[in-house]
Amino acid sequence: MRTIAEVLRWRSQRHPELPAIRYDGQEISYAELNRKTDRLALGLIYELGLRPGDRVAILDKNCAAYLELLFALDKAGVVAAPINWRLTSTEVNQILEDIKPRILVVGEEFRSHGDSAKVKTLSFEEIPQIEGDDPSRDKDGTISWQFATSGTTGLPKGAMLTGHNVLNVGLCLALEMPELREGGPSLVCMPMFHLGGAGWAVWAMQEGATLVIVREIDPSNLLQIIIREKIETALLVPAVMLFLTEIPGVRQADFSKFKHVVYGTAPIAPDLLKRCIDIFECRFTQIYGLTETAGPFAALPFEHHKGDRLLSCGRPMFGGRARIIDESGKELPPGEIGEIVYQGENLMAGYWNRPEATEDVIRDGWFHTGDAGTVDEEGFFYVKDRIKDMIVTGSENVYPAEVEASLAAHPDIVEIAVIGVPDDRWGEKVKAVAVRRSGSSLSELELLAWAGERLAGYKRPRSVDFVEQLPRNASGKILKRALREPYWQGRDRAVN
Numbered sequence: 001m002r003t004i005a006e007v008l009r010w011r012s013q014r015h016p017e018l019p020a021i022r023y024d025g026q027e028i029s030y031a032e033l034n035r036k037t038d039r040l041a042l043g044l045i046y047e048l049g050l051r052p053g054d055r056v057a058i059l060d061k062n063c064a065a066y067l068e069l070l071f072a073l074d075k076a077g078v079v080a081a082p083i084n085w086r087l088t089s090t091e092v093n094q095i096l097e098d099i100k101p102r103i104l105v106v107g108e109e110f111r112s113h114g115d116s117a118k119v120k121t122l123s124f125e126e127i128p129q130i131e132g133d134d135p136s137r138d139k140d141g142t143i144s145w146q147f148a149t150s151g152t153t154g155l156p157k158g159a160m161l162t163g164h165n166v167l168n169v170g171l172c173l174a175l176e177m178p179e180l181r182e183g184g185p186s187l188v189c190m191p192m193f194h195l196g197g198a199g200w201a202v203w204a205m206q207e208g209a210t211l212v213i214v215r216e217i218d219p220s221n222l223l224q225i226i227i228r229e230k231i232e233t234a235l236l237v238p239a240v241m242l243f244l245t246e247i248p249g250v251r252q253a254d255f256s257k258f259k260h261v262v263y264g265t266a267p268i269a270p271d272l273l274k275r276c277i278d279i280f281e282c283r284f285t286q287i288y289g290l291t292e293t294a295g296p297f298a299a300l301p302f303e304h305h306k307g308d309r310l311l312s313c314g315r316p317m318f319g320g321r322a323r324i325i326d327e328s329g330k331e332l333p334p335g336e337i338g339e340i341v342y343q344g345e346n347l348m349a350g351y352w353n354r355p356e357a358t359e360d361v362i363r364d365g366w367f368h369t370g371d372a373g374t375v376d377e378e379g380f381f382y383v384k385d386r387i388k389d390m391i392v393t394g395s396e397n398v399y400p401a402e403v404e405a406s407l408a409a410h411p412d413i414v415e416i417a418v419i420g421v422p423d424d425r426w427g428e429k430v431k432a433v434a435v436r437r438s439g440s441s442l443s444e445l446e447l448l449a450w451a452g453e454r455l456a457g458y459k460r461p462r463s464v465d466f467v468e469q470l471p472r473n474a475s476g477k478i479l480k481r482a483l484r485e486p487y488w489q490g491r492d493r494a495v496n
Helices: 005-014 030-046 064-075 089-099 108-116 163-176 195-206 219-228 238-245 270-280 307-311 355-361 400-408 444-452 480-488
Strands: 019-023 026-029 055-059 079-082 103-106 120-123 143-150 156-162 184-188 209-213 233-236 260-263 283-290 295-300 321-325 338-343 366-375 381-386 391-393 396-398 413-423 427-436 463-466
Touching: 005 030, 005 064, 005 163, 005 195, 019 030, 019 064, 026 030, 030 064, 055 064, 055 089, 055 108, 064 079, 064 195, 064 209, 089 108, 089 143, 089 156, 103 108, 108 120, 143 163, 156 163, 163 195, 163 295, 184 195, 195 209, 195 233, 195 295, 219 238, 233 238, 238 260, 238 270, 260 270, 270 283, 270 307, 321 366, 355 366, 391 413, 391 427, 396 400, 400 413, 400 427, 400 444, 413 480, 427 444, 444 463
Parallel strands: 019 209, 055 079, 055 103, 079 143, 103 120, 184 209, 184 233, 233 260, 260 283, 427 463
Antiparallel strands: 019 026, 143 156, 283 295, 321 338, 338 366, 366 381, 391 396, 413 427
């Protein structure tokens, strides 16, 4: 079974002197990176006693050491479990309790999270290194990465991805992007706890790119890096694209080396996309997928960025299949709205210790995305709404049930519903609609402050409406679609 470490081994043999990573003013070649990750892998095995199939959680912002550890863990046969550094200590501990890692590796900035965790915690520098050859250890069950992704209950689930899943996405992207196959400097600015960060790094390395790693996104600094490092390819999210276009003087910047931008994780406004094409003067490809599909499984090539196709998320990439089905599983004809389902080599192995949840989303070999959409006569898919209630804000997934559970714990709240409403900057923003206890004078600011103490910043509602009662159907279920409708009127789709 293929492993992610294959990429580094192969590149170090074919192009040993080619720069693999540039970070913080330093550069490391493919050969040097391969040797260092050999030493780290041997240290993980013989000094720390890690066994095939063990989990190691990682909590830090982007850095070269993060990527080095990902390759070392793969060589050691150990599963990497990146964690979102934006989470609170309580949320991190909840995920750690689910993963049960042998070790938590943290950046110094997040050492306090490790202090409160019931697991052995090391910094990147504290991981021992032993001189020796590549251990080439087989994995237990072939799982390489495990990314935490929540569900409608708000409880974290670990989507287990194989090396084959991840590498297959890279091959598909290379077929969609001729410029990626040319190598060159490639920007890694999305967080590595997402596939948009760690995944993009591996996919670009498959094609011999030099990764320019950015620790965190500061738009003005990012713009300077793109220009100074002569970036040729990048994966960006719409929120970052918007920030870049708003920088004073951006139209006078030299983007002559920019060849291709891949964008996704959240829908993009057509006006913003047109503005980006005008400013960056390069090719753009939209991608669509989920953590459970190892990232993208559909792509909209630049040639189709026109007319109504700007609203499409594209067609399935090589080797994958998608279709629109109704509630009974019957495939629907073009134009009719149903659920988007996927089948192909990118599909995860399942959820960690969640067999029932796995069976719920993978039925008869088809993954149910939870997105409602249509397909046209030429096979282009369009996302219209979410069958599930998930909110995507600035490329981060927010699950209303988790937010609702936190807010409902307030003593003055009788019931509450959380929805996503349109936002020109972030795509969507989180909004709460609440019913107060009779006689309560609870204010919006007070409830928002309550949320601020209990939830990661991106999960917190930005506004609260108080109502007498929430709309329900005959069986008593809250009608979130009815709550969302006033905010989405006049838009072509119920996701932004």
